[in-house]
Amino acid sequence: MAEYDLVIRNTTIATASDVVKGDIGIAGGRVVALGERLDKGRREIDGTGRIAVPGGIDAHVHFDQDTADGSVFCDDFESGSRAAAAGGTTTIIPFAYQNKGQPLRDAVNKYHARAEGKSLIDYAFHVILSDASEKIMGQDFTALVADGYTSFKVYMTYDDVKLTDREMLDALAAARREQAMLMIHAENSDCITWLTERLELKGMTAAKFHATSRPFVVEREATHRAISLAELLDVPMLLVHVSAKEAMHEIQRAQARGLRVYGETCPQYLFLSEEDFEKPGDEGAKCVCSPPPRGTDNQEHIWTGLSANTFQVLSSDHAAFKFDDVRGKKLPGAAQSFRKIPNGVPGVETRLPLLFSEGVNKGRITLQQFVALSSTNAAKIYGLHPRKGTIAVGSDADIVLWDPERKVSLTNSILHHNCDYTPYEGRELTGYPVMTLSRGEVVMDEGRMSGSAGRGQFQKCDRPEAARPRGRPLIDPSIFN
Template sequence: MAKKWIRNGVVVTSSDSFRADLQIEEGKIAAIGKMPENTNDEVIDASGLYIFPGAVDEHTHMSMPSNGTETMPWETETIAAVVGGTTTIVDFAMQAKGSSLTDTIRKWQVRAKGNTAVDYSLHVAITDLTDEILEEIPTAVRLGVSTFKLFMAYKGELMVDDSTMFRTFQKAKEVGALVMVHAENGDVISHLQQQLLAEGKTEPRYHSVSRPIEIETEATHRAIKLAKAAGAPIFIVHVSGGESAEEIRRARASGQAVFAETCPQYLLLDETFLGLPDFEGAKYVCSPPLRAKGNQEQLWNALADGTLQTIGTDHCSFNFKNQKQMGRNDFSKIPNGVNGIENWISLLYTYGVKAGKFSLNRFVELVSTNPAKFMGLYPKKGTIAVGSDADLVLFDPKEKQTITAVNQLQGSDYNLYEGFEVQGIARHVLLRGEVIVKNGKYVGNLSQGQYIHAQPFAAAYTLNAAKGAITAEDKQIETGTAL
C-alpha cells in the first residue's frame, strides 16, 4: 500500500481541533505534523475541509430476518453508510431459538463476507438463554464480541424475563462484557396493542399510543436497578424521550455505571409523522416510537450534558411498498424500523453543531470516539492518532444539499428525512488508508470491509479469564475468515 499524505486540513478529534498534515502508511496513521516540501508520496489536498475520524455506527440491523421479511442488505446499506461518512458499523447478530452464540456469530459473518463496504463488528442479541448459552458468553467474548443485547419488548418473539437479564448481567460482568438493553415493557405493550386493535384502532399512529413514554421509562428504571443489583455496567439503547433520559441521569448522578445512546430520528422527528394520511405514517414506525416534539430539546440537552454518551442510527430499513404494507390493517404488524445511515452525519452536523446544540469536538465524540470506546474498538477506531486505523472523513462544512430518496444509495424506496436541508457532506472517505469515496462517489469494492475483533469493555478483563479452548474453526471466526 502506497504511502499518502493528507495536507492542509483541520484535524478534529473529540478533544482538539488543529491544522495539521497526516501521513498514512500500511493503512494506519503514521505521523501527524507537517508534510515535507519534497515527497514522492501520494498527496490528498484537504484545503477548506475538516478531517474527522470515520463515524462508528454502533447500532445497525443489516440483512436481518424479521417476521417473514428481511431488512435491506449489507451491499446497499454499507455503501450508503460510507458515502455519508461512516467507516465502521456494529451490527446486531440475532440469536435464533435453539442456536448457539458461536453459530450466530458465524451466520452474521457469512452475511457480511464480501458484501460490506465498511469494517464491522458484532453484538449478539440473546433471545434464548439456556445454561449452555450462558456459559458460552466467555467464548463469544474471545471471538471478538464484547457486547450483548437483551430485549425487554416484543413479547413472544425476542423478549426476555428479568431472571434472564439478571443472569446475563452477572455472567457478562465476569468476562468484562457490556450488556445493552432495549427498554420497553413488553407485557404492557402487548396488552395495549390487543386493546387498541379490539377497538378498531389499526392505523400507524396507534403504534405510539401502544408504547407510551411511561412504558419505556419504567423498563429503563427496572433494567438499571437489575444491573445495579448485579454490580454490572449497562448500556441503554435508543433512548427516545426526556423521562427515560432522566432515569439515566439520576442513576449516573448516584455513581452507577449507566451509559446510553439516542438516535437521529428522536432528535429530528416527532409522533405527528405517524399520523400522515394514506398509510404514509407507516414509514416512521420504529420502536421505541417517535415522541411528542418537546422530547427533542430534552434529548439534545442530555447529549450536551453527558447524560447520553453516544448516537447510533438504529438503521433497520424496510421498503414502504411491499414490507411496511404488511401492517396496513394492523399497526402491530408494520415492520419496526427506519433508515438513516446515509445522512446521519450531515444531519447531526447541521442540526447539532451548526445549531449550537453541541461543539464540533463533542460531535466527533458522540458519533465516533465514544461508540468506539463502548464497543471495544478504540483506539483502533474512533480517533485520529498515530497507530490508529486511517479511517478518515474529509468533510466539506460548506456544501449544501436537500435530502431526497430519488438520489439516495440506501436500498429502501423512501428516505425518513425527505426534504431536510443539510449543510456539510463527506467529500472523501478513507478506509484503512484506501480512498473509497472520492468527491462524494463510492469508488471502493465490497471486499474491502473487514471483521473487527472487539475488546472487552472492562479493562481488567484478560482473555485468559474466559473458559474453554478456542478451536481452529473458532479461530477462523475470530479473524473473520470463516467459510
C-alpha cells in the same frame, strides 16, 4: 525518512478532544504520523477547507437480519455498508441474531457468512442474546467474548427475543464476569401487548396507534428496571435508542449516583415526532419504529441529553424496510394493524449529516462532541478503541473529510441505501462528508463510491474498559461469581 502511502495535507484534524491544523501521514492503512509539514506521500490529498474526522462508527444497524413475519430488511451488507460510507461512516456494528436455543457461535457464523464479500467498510458484530440459559452463558458466551464478540443486545420486549428479569440477571452476571457490554432495549413488554390487544379490539389499528401502544411510561419503567438490575450486580451497561425524556431522566439519575450507565439515542428522536404518524394515507408507516418518536417538545430534551453528555452514542438504528413493498411497510396485515408494520427506519447514511448540520452548525454541540458521539465513544464502549474512533498515531486510517459549508437538500435519490424513502426527505442541511477513507483507501469521493464490495474486514472487539464494574456492588460479588 518516512514513507507515506498517502498524506492528507493541511487540514483541520478533529478528535474527541482536539481540533488542530496539520497533515496526516498514512501507511499500510494506518495513521503513522501527524505533523505540521510531513514529508511527501506517494499520494497527496489537499485537505484545505476540510475537517478530517475519525470515520463514523454506526454502532447500531440492522442489515440482512432474519425476521419471523415475512418482512425483509431492504439493506444487506453491501448496500448498507455503501450507504454508511457515503454518509461518513467507516465502521458498522450490525447484529448477529441468536434464535432461542441456538448456540451463539452458530448465530455469529451465519452473519459472518452474510457479510462476507459484501461489506465495503470494516465491521464488528453485536450478538442479540435471546437465550441466556446457563449453558449458553456458561460456555458459549465466554468463548465468544474471548474471540472478539464483546457486546450483546438484550431485549425486554418482543416475544421471540425478550429476556425475563431473571435471565437479564444471568446475562448481567456473565457480562460482569467477562467484562462484556450489554445493550438494553428497554420497553415493558406486557404493557405493549396489553395495550395493543385493546387497541386492536377497538379497531384502533392505524399507524398512529403504534405510538399509543408504547407510551413514554412503558420506556421509563423498563429503563429504571434495567438500571436497577445492573445496579444490584454493579454491571455497566448501555440503554439503546432512548426516546422519551422521562427515560433519559432515569439515566441521569443513575449517572448522578455514580453508576456506569451509558445511553444511546438516534436521529429519529431528534427529528421525527408523533406528528409524523398522522401523515396522510399510510405514510405514517414510514416512521414506525420502536420506541416511537415522542411529542415535538421531547426533541429539545434529547438534544439536551446530547449536549450534556447524558448520551455517549448517537447511532442510526438503521432498520430499513421499503415503503411501497409487500415485504416492507406494506406487509400483508400492515393495513389491518399497526402491529404488523415492520419496525424501523433507514438512517445509516443520514445520521451524521443531520447531526453535523443541526448539532455542530447550530451550536448545540461542539465539533469534539460530534466526533465523540459519532465515533470515539462507540469505539471505547465496544472495545475498538484506539484502532477505531480516533485520528491518532497507530489508529486505522478511517478518516472522513467534511466540507462544513456544503449545502445539501436531502432527498432519497441522492442516498445509497436500497430503501425507497428517507424520513428526512426535503431537509436542508449545511455540512456534508465529501471524502471517506477506509484504512487509507478512498471509498467515497464527492459522492462517487469506489472500493470493492467485500474489502471491509471483520474487527474483533476488546473487552471494553467501559464495561469494567466500578467495584461498589450492593451485594458481595463473590456470591454470584
